[in-house]
Amino acid sequence: MTSHVHSESNWTRLASRWRQSDPEPRTDWNAYAKSYDLLSEYNPAYQELLQEFESVLPTVGKPGVIFDVGGGTGNFSQVAASRFPESAIYFIEPDERMKSRAAEKLSGHDKITFVERTFENFEAPTQADLMICVHALYTMPEPQARLQEMKRLLKPGGLLFLVDLGRPMDVADWRAYLFGHLTKELGFLKAMQIFWKGREIAKQNKAIFKSQEANVYWTHTAEEISSAVEKAGFEILSQKSVYRGYSDLLLCRAGK
Numbered sequence: 130m131t132s133h134v135h136s137e138s139n140w141t142r143l144a145s146r147w148r149q150s151d152p153e154p155r156t157d158w159n160a161y162a163k164s165y166d167l168l169s170e171y172n173p174a175y176q177e178l179l180q181e182f183e184s185v186l187p188t189v190g191k192p193g194v195i196f197d198v199g200g201g202t203g204n205f206s207q208v209a210a211s212r213f214p215e216s217a218i219y220f221i222e223p224d225e226r227m228k229s230r231a232a233e234k235l236s237g238h239d240k241i242t243f244v245e246r247t248f249e250n251f252e253a254p255t256q257a258d259l260m261i262c263v264h265a266l267y268t269m270p271e272p273q274a275r276l277q278e279m280k281r282l283l284k285p286g287g288l289l290f291l292v293d294l295g296r297p298m299d300v301a302d303w304r305a306y307l308f309g310h311l312t313k314e315l316g317f318l319k320a321m322q323i324f325w326k327g328r329e330i331a332k333q334n335k336a337i338f339k340s341q342e343a344n345v346y347w348t349h350t351a352e353e354i355s356s357a358v359e360k361a362g363f364e365i366l367s368q369k370s371v372y373r374g375y376s377d378l379l380l381c382r383a384g385k
């Protein structure tokens with residue numbers, strides 16, 4: 130297995146946080162990592178996103194190079210890796226704990242490079258045929274510039290599978306939805322146990338909401354994200370509302 134880690138120094142990261150001097154605390158992705166996969170396991174809305182991804186893969190040919198931007202604990206790369214065992218995957222994820230979880234899941238994939246950096250600091254060694262960016266763009270500084278960067282890092286005709294949280298994160302609404310679902314599927318006691326185990330999720334979702342309110346994180350309508358994507362030079366092949374209306378899914382092709 131060829132597995133590499135490109136790492137930013139702690140100092141660079143601290144300096145960049147200090148420069149940003151956020152008025153609100155940011156999401157602690159490191160703390161979130163611990164319970165993040167409870168989300169994938171027990172949240173049907175998240176499961177649907179993975180199914181959406183699986184359903185587009187037959188249309189993408191055989192991608193030689195895949196970038197997973199803000200890949201988190203590796204759920205989308207895992208799907209890509211099992212469908213495309215020959216593809217080189219660059220997994221771009223600045224949070225060490227998120228990345229470690231992904232590394233466990235992807236240990237069987239031969240050609241994986243872990244880039245422990247923000248997308249802004251990613252020095253791409255090549256262009257990609259397929260780029261995945263799920264629920265990460267809204268957390269990045271200057272999303273329009275990031276979309277332009279995505280376009281630049283894709284081969285002409287390359288595909289971007291983009292899912293982005295656009296609407297404010299209503300923690301009470303998610304709690305009611307998940308608790309209702311879990312109680313129905315597993316019973317009240319088990320639902321309570323899972324909620325306790327995943328209490329960090331609600332905490333970090335509150336932090337996401339605060340960052341959205343403070344305009345540190347990007348909120349957008351479906352129209353706003355489609356015009357941002359087109360402005361960056363993509364053709365939108367399909368677009369739909371997903372994640373219970375909170376997010377937008379766009380399949381886009383990089384123009385020449």
Ligand SMILES: C[S@@+](CC[C@H](N)C(=O)[O-])C[C@H]1O[C@@H](n2cnc3c(N)ncnc32)[C@H](O)[C@@H]1O
Pocket residue numbers: 158198199200201202203204205221222223224227246247248249262263264265268269270
């Ligand atoms: C909500 S998680 C999504 C993870 C994964 N894509 C998924 O859907 O399961 C957002 C991820 O974006 C990462 N992230 C935050 N800022 C980033 C940046 N500037 N560049 C790249 N990734 C970033 C976080 O560390 C976190 O793992």
